[in-house]
Amino acid sequence: MTSTTARGSGTTLLKRIQLGLTCFSIAANALCAGGIFTFPLMSPALAEHLKLTQPQLTTIVLAGMIGQYPFAAVVGKTIDTYGPWLCSLASAFLFSCGFGLFSHEIARTPDDITAPSQSSFERLTLYYFMAGLGTVFSYFSSLFAASKNFPDYIGIASGTSMALFGLSPLFLSVLASSFFTDPATGLDVTHYAAFVGILAGVVHVIGAINLRTPERKIQSIEVPREDEEAVSDDAEPESDGESEQSPFLHKNNDDNARVGFVPVEDKQSVGDLLRDPHFWLLALIVMFSLGSCEMVISNVGTIVVSLPSSSSASALSTPSEAIATSTQVRLLSLANTVSRLLVGPIADFISPIASHLPCGTLHYPRKHIISRMSFLSGSAILLFITFGWMGIGITGQQQLWLLSIGTGIAYGSVFTVLPSIVSSVWGLSNLGRNFGVLTYAPFIGTPFFSYLYAFISASHASDGVCKGRDCWQVTFAITCGASILSLLSSIYLWKRWKGRM
Known part of the structure; x- marks a missing residue:
């Protein structure tokens, strides 16, 4: 012993x-x-x-x-x-x-x-x-x-x-x-x-x-007898248009936890994923949100150069440009980091992730307060405000902090909740593959918004580097529209996936 x-x-x-x-x-x-x-x-x-x-x-x-x-x-x-x-x-x-x-x-x-x-x-x-x-x-x-x-x-x-x-x-x-x-x-x-x-x-x-x-170990939980009877009653005839894949949610002895029954997706193929229209809607949100954010991250240096160091200044010295660019890079990094540190624990607390059991059971350890889709909706609203401010309110480098912080927070928030959203909807077994397929969305969005910025900026450049608000005003107007589409799409998925995350 x-x-x-x-x-x-x-x-x-x-x-x-x-x-x-x-x-x-x-x-x-x-x-x-x-x-x-x-x-x-x-x-x-x-x-x-x-x-x-x-x-x-x-x-x-x-x-x-x-x-x-x-x-x-x-x-x-x-x-x-x-x-x-x-x-x-x-x-x-x-x-x-x-x-x-x-x-x-x-x-x-x-x-x-x-x-x-x-x-x-x-x-x-x-x-x-x-x-x-x-x-x-x-x-x-x-x-x-x-x-x-x-x-x-x-x-x-x-x-x-x-x-x-x-x-x-x-x-x-x-x-x-x-x-x-x-x-x-x-x-x-x-x-x-x-x-x-x-x-x-x-x-x-x-x-x-x-x-x-x-x-991965096989987990087991105790489902109260009344829940077992409810499941067996519900499993017989299908009615009201529900199929065997419709989730059934029941409360167990703990009012703060729930048990749900959904089909196991361990053998789901890439084709199955791509045939899901909700996946394409999520990809659209990711393409618009992350693509516009990465456009800002890639071009923040030239955005700095396009603006005067103060509202009355007309030219910049090279040291000032370097310092201002370094400041914006650090603000972006800090905002990105802080948002990821905060959003993860907050999401776990107010939107707990279910444990996927081999029999197809989902166990929710705590009561939901709000869906994780709310973080995507909030990021879309923040980007709309941030890009809108760039389009109508900014006049000098000293005001660029809002662009850097807003972009960093939205970028970090979206990336933080995406893995848990993917695992909640399509399971944990193929999480890496499914998340990888989803990241093709910014692969399309990033070059689209970046070259949009580059061509518009080049069209207003008179001597090499573009100067003035005309360099990017149209670009940020377009990204504002993309943010609105992201918001509407996230609200739709929020309703469709109610009870899943």
Whole structure:
């Protein structure tokens, strides 16, 4: 008996150590994965040293942003099948190669060139795309390692990992300004990019060793006898247009918990998912919300440049532009991080996620106060206010804080609740794959809104960089309309999925 107890204690200790190492790597992966979002810090040096034009700079950063999405479904399926460790290993390779080759390309370019090299521009675009692809491998490895290790607190787990991912640009920008920036010459992009590649590579190799997820165990709960009889009565003839897939909700002995009965979706195919019209409506919300947010994240540097530093100023010095851009990047990162930290626990408290049991039963641990779709509706309202203010109220750089904070909060909130919404509607077994398929929506939305911004800005540019509110006023009017469509769609899904999340 004593030896058995000792072995049990030893096993428990090992599991706790393994869980601790997993949590460490979740945090480290997320914190070191946001290198592509620090491009606004690098773009002034690239324009000066490589003589890259604004459209070329936009194309490079857009390659990194959309590089997160093409293989998202494959990455999700890899996690569902093999676990997050393999994705962490892949991201180590992609980060090291992407940022390392990016740094090498800049270093080998002579200082005395007078025109941009087309081949160099194409290589930089490819390398930044590799870094973007590494980002989605890293993001999924930390997100789903957290979600699957803590399935009963998926909001807190996913929110925390996403918060650290949102904090990554701030963390890396502090390192950039502290160790790789000279007051006279600005950021040393060559050494900074090399450092990011090495740091991310080492951290994600360690993550490949530490990231593990527990096997799913069959759960059981006691359903009161009266509920069993109700289920058996309801299961016989179908009436009022209800099918065997209609959810039945019953209260158990605890007034704060509910038990529901829904079909098990473990064998659901991608085709089944794509035939669901509600999935396409959710994808539309994601495309409009995240696509417009990532347009702002990608172009906040040129938005800063388009405005005077004060209402009476007409020109900006380079140091002022750099400081103002860095400030907006940090505000975006902080707002993104804080929203993810807060939204996850709040969502778990007011919108608890059901436990999916093998027999098709859903168990709700606490009483619902409001649907998780409310967070998508709230984000759409916030984006409408933020973009509307850009269109009618802003006159100088000092007012850009509302754009950065509003965009960061909405961006973080949408990303935080999406995994739990997907798992609530389509189950946990294929969560990685289903979430990956859903992320194709911003893959379409981000380039659409980004090139919309770029073409409108270019049409009003007289001497290289566009100046004035005309650079983006029409763009933000269009994003206001997209926010209204997102709001209406989220309200419809809120009603359709009542009782599911």
